[in-house]
Amino acid sequence: MQNVASSGGYIMGEAVALLEQQLQQYVGVKHCITCANGTDALTLALKALGIGKGDAVFVPDFTFFASAEVVALEGATPVFVDVDPSTFNMASESLEQAINQVADDTSLTAKAVIAVDLFGLPADFSRITALAHQHGLYVIEDGAQGFGGRIGDKRSCSFGDIATTSFFPAKPLGCYGDGGAVFTDNDEWAEMIRSLRVHGKGSNKYDNVRIGINSRLDTLQAAILGVKLNAFVEYELESVNKVASRYSELINNSVKEKNVHIDTPRIPDGFLSSWAQYTIKINFADDPHLLRTELQQRLKSVGIPTMVYYPTPMSKQTAFRGLNGFVPTPNAECLSESVLSLPMHPYLLDEDVERVVKAIVQAL
Numbered sequence: 001m002q003n004v005a006s007s008g009g010y011i012m013g014e015a016v017a018l019l020e021q022q023l024q025q026y027v028g029v030k031h032c033i034t035c036a037n038g039t040d041a042l043t044l045a046l047k048a049l050g051i052g053k054g055d056a057v058f059v060p061d062f063t064f065f066a067s068a069e070v071v072a073l074e075g076a077t078p079v080f081v082d083v084d085p086s087t088f089n090m091a092s093e094s095l096e097q098a099i100n101q102v103a104d105d106t107s108l109t110a111k112a113v114i115a116v117d118l119f120g121l122p123a124d125f126s127r128i129t130a131l132a133h134q135h136g137l138y139v140i141e142d143g144a145q146g147f148g149g150r151i152g153d154k155r156s157c158s159f160g161d162i163a164t165t166s167f168f169p170a171k172p173l174g175c176y177g178d179g180g181a182v183f184t185d186n187d188e189w190a191e192m193i194r195s196l197r198v199h200g201k202g203s204n205k206y207d208n209v210r211i212g213i214n215s216r217l218d219t220l221q222a223a224i225l226g227v228k229l230n231a232f233v234e235y236e237l238e239s240v241n242k243v244a245s246r247y248s249e250l251i252n253n254s255v256k257e258k259n260v261h262i263d264t265p266r267i268p269d270g271f272l273s274s275w276a277q278y279t280i281k282i283n284f285a286d287d288p289h290l291l292r293t294e295l296q297q298r299l300k301s302v303g304i305p306t307m308v309y310y311p312t313p314m315s316k317q318t319a320f321r322g323l324n325g326f327v328p329t330p331n332a333e334c335l336s337e338s339v340l341s342l343p344m345h346p347y348l349l350d351e352d353v354e355r356v357v358k359a360i361v362q363a364l
């Protein structure tokens with residue numbers, strides 16, 4: 001940060017170029033283009049793919065608003081797809097149903113799938129990508145929460161035709177403000193996105209060849225991320241996975257011994273999560289919503305903060321009122337009533353985790 005300040009070069013420059021190099025190397029793709037935030041990263045991806053009015057883009061019904069907001073902002077139509085109840089990620093069966101429905105019942109042109117790596121877990125890309133490509137659709141990986149995750153030895157942000165991430169402070173790799181990045185192996189799209197992020201510049205900055213946006217990563221944030229990326233790679237990703245294992249072990253023991261109605265997150269074989277959130281499910285058929293509200297209140301009263309990500313499925317958001325429901329999304333609805341995210345970060349101590357689980361068991 002001092003180097004940047006004393007250089008006076010606050011826009012782009014060496015720190016940004018170096019970070020982009022480190023990020024593309026870590027993720028294992030040909031191009032990384034940083035930008036101002038994770039929402040702009042998605043917008044840049046959609047613009048590079050030429051998605052707009054009359055196009056349909058498939059988005060999970062259970063995600064952060066931005067995943068679908070960007071589609072509508074480009075004038076395209078988000079089509080909400082149900083999720084898997086145990087991984088919280090896009091369900092390929094529901095995606096297939098939605099693709100067929102758009103083809104049979106609408107005049108929209110299906111263009112792309114935005115698959116989200118929710119809470120740090122990569123989406124089921126082997127199935128989603130096969131299905132999408134079979135129907136001639138692009139895959140955009142919204143890896144805002146997924147940075148650092150893996151399927152086999154491939155890292156998150158390398159799965160989509162274009163992938164995006166966010167460096168918002170609460171994400172797995174956060175900066176001290178807003179930041180984001182786009183990843184792709186495609187030279188043409190990479191060049192287009194580099195132009196789009198600076199007002200659609202041509203080879204000369206004052207010759208604008210297309211309509212773009214202003215979305216650069218701050219040089220100070222790039223300097224911060226350079227340091228934080230080292231910590232993330234060297235120990236944070238491993239630490240946060242240890243915290244998650246400890247949570248699951250303690251909660252699952254209590255489920256067995258005390259008949260506590262909670263499901264811990266499921267990580268499929270061969271997948272690694274970067275644990276943007278550690279999210280449990282209240283498994284109490286009568287009224288999970290009521291039980292969750294009471295549990296949250298009791299935890300709060302002993303100084304333990306929790307959050308509900310997300311209380312409203314995309315298709316029920318006020319801003320999307322009037323969009324036709326294309327396929328039913330019962331799992332997204334059920335999750336919005338029953339999920340609860342616990343305190344989670346790489347620096348949580350064993351005794352913190354024990355205290356949280358004890359308080360949950362006691363409250364229930």
Ligand SMILES: *Cc1c(COP(=O)(O)O)cnc(C)c1O
Binds near residue numbers: 037039179
């Ligand atoms: C945070 C987030 C975004 C947006 O990132 P910002 O940097 O806040 O703009 C997009 N998609 C998902 C799934 C997110 O969690």
